[in-house]
């Protein structure tokens with residue numbers, strides 16, 4: 544087992560810098576004031592850029608009261624470890640020096656070139672998206688889960704907000720309204736939270752996933768499992784879905800087109816790691832929906848989404864009166880709750896990585912093997928390194 548330390552002095556306190564996120568739409572912050580005492584117990588000194596928590600309603604004064612030091616813009620990047628939500632911006636990377644570490648959701652499988660840049664700068668890149676999620680020791684660090692859960696909740700609330708009718712059945716003197724029918728495609732963390740939330744709002748909820756083992760989970764949140772006959776099990780590695788063949792995708796889309804038309808609201812959450820999100824709801828399926836229906840595509844991104852024509856952070860009203868919401872980064876729309884959960888994940892990760900007062904990198908450890916992307920000038924994560932080879936670069940279809 545090889546241990547290499549980012550720090551030379553084992554007993555020295557580790558400083559963690561919290562920079563303002565570079566994306567103006569990113570309102571979350573990686574460390575909240577409540578986490579500062581927990582980090583201090585690990586021997587961590589927290590440096591927070593002034594205003595870093597403002598978007599999530601955590602003022603500088605709350606960080607100071609918790610024991611953090613407020614620094615000017617740009618100064619957090621001098622810390623031993625820079626904790627963020629998204630990837631650092633090019634100007635932030637330019638300020639980094641060899642031996643520093645960056646922690647965030649860096650998406651190295653879809654942005655391998657960023658890993659290449661960080662490796663070249665001698666920066667240790669630690670990306671929470673690579674966490675081995677079935678390792679029970681890793682669950683408290685699972686930022687994908689904590690953020691997907693927030694996003695799934697928000698997707699259901701957003702759908703209810705845009706739907707011109709009630710979600711619950713209401714019996715009043717002015718008449719009775721039938722409950723909304725909601726279909727959620729993809730039953731991972733976000734999908735199950737969307738189902739549970741829509742159910743709590745009173746809708747009649749149906750859920751579908753390509754992995755048959757999700758049936759019990761869908762039913763446990765009070766939804767009905769939608770069975771499709773066209774595609775065989777889509778279970779892949781590590782509890783994730785596999786990518787479908789072109790024929791399977793076409794068959795799935797055709798079968799879903801008939802199903803989708805029956806629902807008032809469709810929320811899509813399907814993802815396959817390191818791939819473009821699968822297209823589940825075709826243009827024809829959207830055309831078949833009733834006027835006033837709402838579609839929320841949680842998978843909408845620059846790489847495409849689960850719904851034809853959806854785009855991240857854009858809402859489209861189709862000619863047949865269907866509102867298609869490309870949800871983009873929904874966790875950032877609930878910045879306080881999302882930041883609190885993310886910050887707990889960061890504390891748990893640092894508790895794992897700090898040994899004898901120093902950040903200790905051990906790529907042989909099963910958790911670190913997933914999250915440590917670059918170290919000592921090299922891209923050490925095999926999948927990311929493979930993507931940087933000229934012959935295999937780019938995001939697979």
Ligand SMILES: NC(=O)c1ccc[n+]([C@@H]2O[C@H](COP(=O)([O-])OP(=O)(O)OC[C@H]3O[C@@H](n4cnc5c(N)ncnc54)[C@H](O)[C@@H]3O)[C@@H](O)[C@H]2O)c1
Nearest residue numbers: 676677688729730731732752753754782784812813814821
């Ligand atoms: N502590 C743990 O053990 C733990 C924690 C979190 C997640 N997990 C597991 O990890 C897995 C992934 O969770 P996630 O929320 O990150 O998933 P994800 O965001 O990668 O994908 C969301 C869902 O989309 C589904 N999907 C993909 N392609 C599809 C298609 N063509 N049609 C329909 N559905 C499709 C996937 O099966 C998945 O359930 C799940 O098995 C989850 O239970 C385990």
